[in-house]
């Protein structure tokens with residue numbers, strides 16, 4: 001799909017496709033039952049302590065924005081059953097894939113939201129998250145589209161509001177201009193300290209990193225991933 005074919009702006013920060021191939025009947029059934037079980041209802045006020053949102057007893061809550069097919073989210077949620085994970089993905093086919101996986105193996109420490117992450121961020125109480133992952137956000141490589149990038153002063157304000165002091169914001173990308181963009185915006189914002197121990201640091205993947213589907217494609221196409229970690233000061 002070319003940029004010109006993309007649907008016009010539908011929400012504040014979502015400019016991508018909502019749907020790809022038609023979902024198969026089995027996926028449609030998994031979507032319906034999965035969203036019924038895992039989807040967060042933003043009409044109700046958010047609880048002051050997000051841990052109560054989960055069926056499992058959890059001690060921390062993390063957010064992943066734009067989880068795609070959910071490969072990374074699933075891996076993290078299985079690896080850390082005592083952490084609650086909220087995943088956001090407006091692309092129906094990605095959400096369907098994730099819901100198929102949790103239909104086969106349900107997770108008591110998962111909740112999802114299927115629309116623009118800015119809506120969820122504004123719903124969350126202040127200082128309520130123990131971590132936030134933005135992994136391979138839509139790159140918008142053309143300069144005229146840079147303003148569509150999820151990292152922006154207004155969204156960094158949102159991150160700063162919902163992250164607990166000392167918690168981490170992680171950003172991975174294979175697009176050099178987006179990596180520089182994020183470093184510059186975080187530095188200018190003031191609430192995020194970049195954690196890089198040495199020059200090689202930003203090419204070292206995160207601990208226990210399973211990779212993502214988009215990352216595998218980037219590597220196949222010869223682009224090098226960068227992994228940034230910022231601490232909410």
Ligand SMILES: C[S@@+](CC[C@H](N)C(=O)[O-])C[C@H]1O[C@@H](n2cnc3c(N)ncnc32)[C@H](O)[C@@H]1O
Pocket residue numbers: 013014015016017065066067068069088089090091094115116117118135136137138139150212213214215
């Ligand atoms: C390039 S893909 C990467 C997917 C996945 N993180 C990976 O690495 O395989 C970016 C994803 O972000 C999602 N996305 C774009 N804008 C978003 C928004 N405003 N809120 C939540 N997700 C968004 C897209 O639907 C898409 O699935």
